[in-house]
Amino acid sequence: KTSTAARRIIFDGKKAVGVEVENEQGQKEIIKCNKEIILSSGSLGTPHLLQHSGIGDGELLQSLGIEVVVNSPDVGTNLQDQLFAHLKFNVNNPRASINAKMSNKLRMAGEVLRWLIFKTGVMTSATSEVIGFIRSSDAVSRPDIQLAMKPYSFTISPEDGAVTIHTEPGITVSAILVQPHSTGTVKIDSPDPRKRPDLNINYLSDERDVQTLITGVEHLRNIMKQPAMAQHGPVEFEPGENVTSEKDLEAHIRSHAETIYHPGCSCRMGTDDKAVTDPQLRVNGVEGLRIADLSIMPKIIRGNTAAPALMIGEKAADLVLADA
Numbered sequence: 001k002t003s004t005a006a007r008r009i010i011f012d013g014k015k016a017v018g019v020e021v022e023n024e025q026g027q028k029e030i031i032k033c034n035k036e037i038i039l040s041s042g043s044l045g046t047p048h049l050l051q052h053s054g055i056g057d058g059e060l061l062q063s064l065g066i067e068v069v070v071n072s073p074d075v076g077t078n079l080q081d082q083l084f085a086h087l088k089f090n091v092n093n094p095r096a097s098i099n100a101k102m103s104n105k106l107r108m109a110g111e112v113l114r115w116l117i118f119k120t121g122v123m124t125s126a127t128s129e130v131i132g133f134i135r136s137s138d139a140v141s142r143p144d145i146q147l148a149m150k151p152y153s154f155t156i157s158p159e160d161g162a163v164t165i166h167t168e169p170g171i172t173v174s175a176i177l178v179q180p181h182s183t184g185t186v187k188i189d190s191p192d193p194r195k196r197p198d199l200n201i202n203y204l205s206d207e208r209d210v211q212t213l214i215t216g217v218e219h220l221r222n223i224m225k226q227p228a229m230a231q232h233g234p235v236e237f238e239p240g241e242n243v244t245s246e247k248d249l250e251a252h253i254r255s256h257a258e259t260i261y262h263p264g265c266s267c268r269m270g271t272d273d274k275a276v277t278d279p280q281l282r283v284n285g286v287e288g289l290r291i292a293d294l295s296i297m298p299k300i301i302r303g304n305t306a307a308p309a310l311m312i313g314e315k316a317a318d319l320v321l322a323d324a
Contacts, residue, residue, distance in 0.1 A: 007193045009037060009053035009289065011069050016288040022194070036288050036320060040313070043263040043295040044199065047076035047186045050267065050276075052193040055283065064191045070285035074274045076186040079266045080300040081201050082146075083257045085175045085213040087220050088153045090168055092233035097169035098122050099152050125151070128174075133303070136215040143302055145216040146176035147223075156258070171234070173224065175216025176260060178302045181206035186266050201263070204254060213257065214249045262305040264294035280319050281312075292316035 003024045010018040010030060018032040039046055050056055054069030056076060061068050091097055101107045101122050108122070115123035128150055133143035153170030154163050184202035189195075204210050224234050235241075239252040267276040267283075275284060277296050283289040292313050294305055301308050 005194065006041070006049055007052065008049065009039070011054070011286065014069065014286045016286060033288070035324075036290060038290050038292050038316065038320070039283075040292045042293050043079060043266045044186055044197070046291055046293055046295045047266045048188060048197045049193070050075050050283070051188045051197075052191075055286070057187075060187065064188065066191055070283075072274075072276055072285060074268065075276050076188075076197070076266055077183070078268050078298075079184040079186055079201055080180050080182075080264055081184075081203070082180065082260045082262045082300065083177045083203060083209075083213065084148075084260055085177070085217055085253050085257050086238065087173050087217060087224075087236060088170060088238040089173070089224065089234035089236050090153075090170050091235075092169070093231075094169045096232045097151055097153070097171055098125065099166050099168065099170050102152055103165040103167045133178075134216075134219060136212045142179075144177075144179040144212055145219070146178045146303060147216065147220065148174045148176060150174070170237075173220045175213055175220055177209055177213055177216075178300075179212075180300065181208045183265075201259075203257065203259075210250050210253060213253050214246060217249060217253070262294075262300065264297045264300045264305060267291055267295040268298045269296040270298060280323075281316050290316060290320065 004021045005023075007020040007022050007028070009016050010020055016033065016037045018030045019037060020028060020030050022028045039049060041049055047056070050072075051061060052066065054061060054067050055072050057073040058068045058071035094100060101111060111122040114121040128148035130147075130149035132147040134145050134147060135142070136144050150172040153166045153172050155166070156163055180203075182202050182205040184200045186197050186199055188197045204213075221236075223229065224236070239249075239256070243249060243252055269275060269277045269279060269281065271279065277283055277291050281290045281292060281296055283291060294309050294312065296312065297308070
């Protein structure tokens with residue numbers, strides 16, 4: 001139902017039999033289920049709903065007056081996300097940047113019409129138009145850094161997150177931490193499911209993540225000096241060519257790194273006693289409840305997460321049908 005929030009999963013003993021929901025007017029309703037409930041609220045919403053339903057760290061739930069259905073302390077732990085570390089450059093070739101179009105409302109209106117009629121122009125941009133993967137060192141067996149190039153530059157407001165495209169020609173190149181060692185938590189701190197949980201993603205708490213991003217930034221600076229890029233006269237303005245020491249690069253990364261919005265792994269799948277779900281995506285300790293989202297990943301994938309999320313959904317559908 002639209003404009004309706006799930007409050008908790010209803011259990012008959014250990015069997016999931018329904019979901020309590022609440023609409024915008026505060027009216028509550030229980031939607032009953034005869035077979036299975038599929039929980040797909042994402043890596044932040046899924047542990048939130050499980051905990052309010054009595055599945056989580058027993059001590060935490062009891063402290064909030066929530067009846068414990070399953071003591072599963074790993075619910076809401078192991079949270080992982082990927083980070084951008086950006087370098088921004090002015091360029092002397094306006095054709096190498098789409099800033100002039102994106103920063104002008106009238107020109108963007110024309111680009112929308114161009115897309116509607118011809119399916120060409122700025123509106124066809126995939127945002128990051130060049131992507132590559134590298135290893136931070138020979139000691140790493142698989143790529144742990146993703147490189148990306150955007151043909152525009154921008155500023156993000158620290159107050160409200162609003163994005164402002166620069167008017168002068170500019171581009172953004174980014175190093176992306178695709179295999180973070182830092183992990184965080186999603187923990188409820190109120191018995192009211194309408195209240196957002198306490199979210200601590202714990203970015204860059206592991207020093208290895210900082211070093212990986214510094215390595216990525218150094219690779220990007222080397223790439224920008226190559227002839228194919230040098231012909232456009234790139235001049236780094238963020239953080240600036242004078243920011244070269246590890247200490248200064250770390251300070252810049254810690255203050256400017258941005259999420260790529262790929263949270264995962266907060267209700268991990270596994271075969272051990274602490275795993276939240278089994279390999280069939282069934283929530284351990286109860287019946288009739290499965291999870292189908294990125295929260296079931298034991299470790300975040302080394303790349304973008306949209307396709308894996310779709311495949312988790314496809315696999316979950318197969319598993320449900322196999323058990324039907």
